[in-house]
Amino acid sequence: MQRSAGLYGSMIVDVAEGEKEPFHYDGEFDLLLSDWWHKSVHHQEVGLSSRPMRWINEPQALLINGRGQYGCSLAAHHGNSSFSQCNITGHEQWAPYILHVDPNKTYRIRIASTTALASLNLAIGNHKMMVVEADGNYLQPFETNDLDIYSGESYSVLLKTSQDSSQNYWISFGVRGREPHTPQALTILNYKTNSASKLPLSPPPVTPRWDDYAHSKAFSNKIKALDHKSIPKPSPTYHRRIVLLNTQNKMNGYTKWSINNVSLSIPATPYLGSIRFGLRDAFDQTKPPEDFPGHYDVMKPPVNPNTTTGSGVYMLGYYSTVDVILQNANALTENVSEIHPWHLHGHDFWVLGYGEGKFTKSDEKKFNLKNPPYRNTAVIFPYGWTALRFVADNPGVWAFHCHIEPHLHLGMGVVFAEGVQHVAKIPKEALSCGLTGKRFMTGSHLG
Numbered sequence: 001m002q003r004s005a006g007l008y009g010s011m012i013v014d015v016a017e018g019e020k021e022p023f024h025y026d027g028e029f030d031l032l033l034s035d036w037w038h039k040s041v042h043h044q045e046v047g048l049s050s051r052p053m054r055w056i057n058e059p060q061a062l063l064i065n066g067r068g069q070y071g072c073s074l075a076a077h078h079g080n081s082s083f084s085q086c087n088i089t090g091h092e093q094w095a096p097y098i099l100h101v102d103p104n105k106t107y108r109i110r111i112a113s114t115t116a117l118a119s120l121n122l123a124i125g126n127h128k129m130m131v132v133e134a135d136g137n138y139l140q141p142f143e144t145n146d147l148d149i150y151s152g153e154s155y156s157v158l159l160k161t162s163q164d165s166s167q168n169y170w171i172s173f174g175v176r177g178r179e180p181h182t183p184q185a186l187t188i189l190n191y192k193t194n195s196a197s198k199l200p201l202s203p204p205p206v207t208p209r210w211d212d213y214a215h216s217k218a219f220s221n222k223i224k225a226l227d228h229k230s231i232p233k234p235s236p237t238y239h240r241r242i243v244l245l246n247t248q249n250k251m252n253g254y255t256k257w258s259i260n261n262v263s264l265s266i267p268a269t270p271y272l273g274s275i276r277f278g279l280r281d282a283f284d285q286t287k288p289p290e291d292f293p294g295h296y297d298v299m300k301p302p303v304n305p306n307t308t309t310g311s312g313v314y315m316l317g318y319y320s321t322v323d324v325i326l327q328n329a330n331a332l333t334e335n336v337s338e339i340h341p342w343h344l345h346g347h348d349f350w351v352l353g354y355g356e357g358k359f360t361k362s363d364e365k366k367f368n369l370k371n372p373p374y375r376n377t378a379v380i381f382p383y384g385w386t387a388l389r390f391v392a393d394n395p396g397v398w399a400f401h402c403h404i405e406p407h408l409h410l411g412m413g414v415v416f417a418e419g420v421q422h423v424a425k426i427p428k429e430a431l432s433c434g435l436t437g438k439r440f441m442t443g444s445h446l447g
């Protein structure tokens, strides 16, 4: 839950010297998005871990570059809210981060979401965006009026400042996928030909309805990799397919999220050291399940509402090609299935496709093996499945988890490991706790 408390930032990776981006821009901005609660993360965490669970509920504010407003609205003069106009001079910590632009230029806006919970949608009044990059890899550029962004994702869009330069325009972010109780986050696209304090003429763009999943799916399906030397083509076949059923479940009255009915419980000893040095007591040696029972009805709440916890690891063949099918299902409440953005550490994967209902072998025919996006975060839609493929070519131990912070806290993740014997040298700091701490930190045998 540390990210929810503010432990995050953005890192920009430039192209190597001598290389060129496959698009042009005159200037750039960064928008780092987050959601904010007035209750401390400690309070939230105790609630989540209590019996019965006390849910964190929806955020009090959405933040753009750490700034947001509460109890007033920047756009109150448009009269669509009961909020009063924010009384702002521009120097307050909560004053919006404004994008100052020159007319008739192209700007690259890098957008990243570190939200704890909210899925977001971005729109800029009167302007279209050209989406050119996702999670650090180039896309076939496509134009859009609004962009969905899930926690853990990043995008670059190109914006042409070709509109009436005697006006300013709203940039707005709104909640998607959960019934919102949080006002839109707003800032201003300021054509420098105007004062930044001149309010836009039209109201802020409205986010699509929170449960308009057809809109979200249409957006996700537009995302295709650019044919570019920096992006590997997907392997046409796989060595191992792991199917991961996502359910909300109970355990002795506690609420958990589980994968194939196992809720991840992170052991006290970091995996890297325990796997490398064969410390079998450090985590569950039973293999986590590869699949779930074929008769499981993904459209209904779990019939056996009693999950188990586990800390087992999916040991992957070094350099093997792994397919992961993320299978969504009904949560504990009937007719509820939620969005989960899944994030993989240490690799990019190809997003081969999305589908409805329970995945079957014949769904393979629908896989995009031509130009699937190459990313590190992919969403599963309510009651649907998402198919991913990656090559296990990075020695180490890697988390694969729902990027919704409270869901990971409640166990929504798995652990992959490959080529651990090839990790060159494990830093001391990674061995200083749990059993590796006891075993190795007293002497000098680390070398």
Ligand SMILES: O=C1O[C@H]([C@@H](O)CO)C(O)=C1O
Binding pocket: 055, 248, 331, 338, 406, 407
């Ligand atoms: O994990 C969650 O718990 C709540 C709800 O299911 C129970 O209050 C919710 O909306 C989640 O995403």
